[in-house]
Amino acid sequence: xxxxxxxxxxxxxxxxxxxxxxxxxxxxxxxxxxxxxxxxxxxxxxxxxxxxxxxxxxxxxxxxxxxxxxxxxxxxxxxxxxxxxxxxxxxxxxxxxxxxxxxxxxxxxxxxxxxxxxxxxxxxxxxxxxxxxxxxxxxxxxxxxxxxxxxxxxxxxxxxxxxxxxxxxxxxxxxxxxxxxxxxxxxxxxxxxxxxxxxxxxxxxxxxxxxxxxxxxxxxxxx
Numbered sequence: 001x002x003x004x005x006x007x008x009x010x011x012x013x014x015x016x017x018x019x020x021x022x023x024x025x026x027x028x029x030x031x032x033x034x035x036x037x038x039x040x041x042x043x044x045x046x047x048x049x050x051x052x053x054x055x056x057x058x059x060x061x062x063x064x065x066x067x068x069x070x071x072x073x074x075x076x077x078x079x080x081x082x083x084x085x086x087x088x089x090x091x092x093x094x095x096x097x098x099x100x101x102x103x104x105x106x107x108x109x110x111x112x113x114x115x116x117x118x119x120x121x122x123x124x125x126x127x128x129x130x131x132x133x134x135x136x137x138x139x140x141x142x143x144x145x146x147x148x149x150x151x152x153x154x155x156x157x158x159x160x161x162x163x164x165x166x167x168x169x170x171x172x173x174x175x176x177x178x179x180x181x182x183x184x185x186x187x188x189x190x191x192x193x194x195x196x197x198x199x200x201x202x203x204x205x206x207x208x209x210x211x212x213x214x215x216x217x218x219x220x221x222x223x
Contacts, residue, residue: 005032005069006182007080007090007119009112012040015094015131015156016048020060021168021175022093027064029184034080034087036112038073040096073111080115089125090115091178094156097132097139103151104142120149127181129174131156152181162190 006026010019019041026033037045037057046052051060058065071078079085092099092112099112103126108114119126128151132139143153158164158173172188179186 003030003032004086004088005034006088006184007034007036007115009090009092009095009099009115010035010037010041010045011092011094011096011099011112012038012044013094013096013099013131014044014048015129016041016044017167017171018129018131018156018174019093020045020049020051020057021171022091022178023057023068024061024064025175025179025186025188026184027061027067029179029186030064030067031088031184033068034071035068036071036073036080036115038096038099038110038112041073044094071111076108076111076114078111081111081118083118083122087119087124089127089182090119091127091129091182092116093127093129093178094131095128097130097142100128100130100139100142100146103128104145104149116151120146120151123150125182126151127178128153129156129178154178154181161192 008023008026010016023033023035045057049060051057054070061068071080080087102109102113103116106117108117116126128146130139130143130153147153154174154177156174158170162169162173164170164173169189176186176188179188
């Protein structure tokens with residue numbers, strides 16, 4: 001049976017490594033992906049991951065790129081904009097506060113916002129991964145609004161019980177939670193077993209090889 005695609009949007013919230021790693025993990029799992037990157041999302045990929053072009057992104061994803069189909073954010077008539085195009089759901093990672101506001105109010109100013117609106121109206125899974133601090137009352141109210149509409153908000157806030165030693169392990173912690181909520185089988189980090197100390201972390205059953213990337217500079221917060 002053919003697997004339905006997951007719509008994966010990358011917007012202009014600092015946190016591009018989360019979006020890149022999620023794309024890599026989805027591709028490595030053989031999950032079809034409809035990818036949409038906003039203009040500011042491309043800026044963040046360039047500044048935080050050193051990826052300034054589609055060719056660079058393809059190289060970072062590697063062999064799994066064959067599972068990825070790219071759409072332009074300005075094309076609000078593309079397949080992700082229609083509810084008749086079946087998908088497994090959508091994730092916006094990272095999700096800027098401007099994009100969050102657009103989704104909360106149903107503005108549909110771009111393909112990303114329209115695809116999120118479609119995901120909600122079709123009662124499919126919508127996952128938003130905001131990366132902002134501190135949060136204003138406007139941000140919090142928008143998060144409540146999208147949650148009431150059926151979305152799941154997973155803040156890019158990694159845990160530490162797996163005793164990370166590298167930045168990549170912090171990124172994997174958040175990406176693993178997103179994959180779990182998407183229903184995509186992957187084991188990027190050890191899981192909590194309830195035992196004390198290091199025994200509390202189950203050994204990883206496997207770890208997908210990472211593509212290239214780097215840099216952790218902050219940048220704009222626009223959608």
